[in-house]
Amino acid sequence: MWSEQLPNGKIKFFERYKNPYTNKWRRVSVTLETDTSRARKKAQRILDEKIKLKLISLSTSDMTLLELYNMWFPYYKKLVKRSSWVKVEPMMKHIYRYIPKDVLIAKIDEELVYKLIDNMYTFGTLSLNYTKQTRTTLSTMLNFAVSKKLISSNPVLKTKVTPKKEEEARIRKRIEDKYLENEEFKQILEYMYSKPKRKTHALISEVLYLTGLRYGELQALRVRDYDGKTLSVNGTLDYTSVQISEAKKTTPKNLYSYRNIDLPNRVIEIIEELLLENRLLVKGYNDDSFIFLASHKKNPLSIRSFNSVLASTEEELHFKKHLTSHIFRHSHISLLSELNLPLKVIMERVGHSDPKTTLAIYNHVTKNARKKAIDALNKL
Structure with a gap:
């Protein structure tokens, strides 16, 4: 005093x-x-x-958006993977552009949130998905504020990002572009095997196609995770903003991602071939070593290198679908759907917690299968 x-x-x-x-x-x-x-x-x-x-009688109405961010972000970092929280800062720059740092969180309303959405996407140049992710980040912050009784409700929950008309058409078309038909996969594989420098990429493509693994899950697999018949999926590789040599094995995407995958004979052949080569060519190769290496180095093949070869393959073949590592995962879902396996079995095999993507491909494939059945009957 x-x-x-x-x-x-x-x-x-x-x-x-x-x-x-x-x-x-x-x-x-x-x-x-x-x-x-x-x-x-x-x-x-x-x-x-x-x-x-x-x-x-303290009112929290004098807390600003920046102050909330500084309070929330340390919590968020503890709850999510590094690959998730490193994306927050660029998103906050977009948020601050349309919702100023010094705005009181009690004053944030639907109109302000729509101002952000409209400037980023509706009348802007940023993608639908990135705008949705940015909106989700803001919503997560404000949900935190509600949980701490700093505000009474979250205005973001009353908003949505509505796809543009041309985006709706792309989304409908995108389902078919998410996966490869078996003949398309064979074409890609044959072409990659014809290029000696792409053999490793071709082998990995086969494994992804026949197991439905995420690329990060495949990278994180060590010799001890393979028992001759199954693979134990128990992590993913995170090297966000660092070199692959500095990568850290982290927990998988979600709890459902922990799983044991039964392997078809072809995948067993590929793994046995790689293990034999690695033991011969990589000094100190042991049970703690990674299975899928980059040209017999000690580090796994980076997703950037893998996708770069796929991009070259797509261009050289004048392929109509966009090739990335994830298309093989979706193709595996398509493959299992064609075999009439139950949706639950497919989700368990690929480690999906949210049925949205699985269901979209599953419904599309089974719908095509029903049409083919009717066409065949009509020809009798």
């Missing part, structure tokens, strides 16, 4: 307190007639009571 004498001779006493939500210092004051010991004790009692009442 400190005091100041006013021009009229009276004494004004001050005390500071910190807002626990914003970490900002505030002050209260009281004016008394004198600056005696008795007056000071009285002033302290009054100020303490004022602070107590302030804290009890």
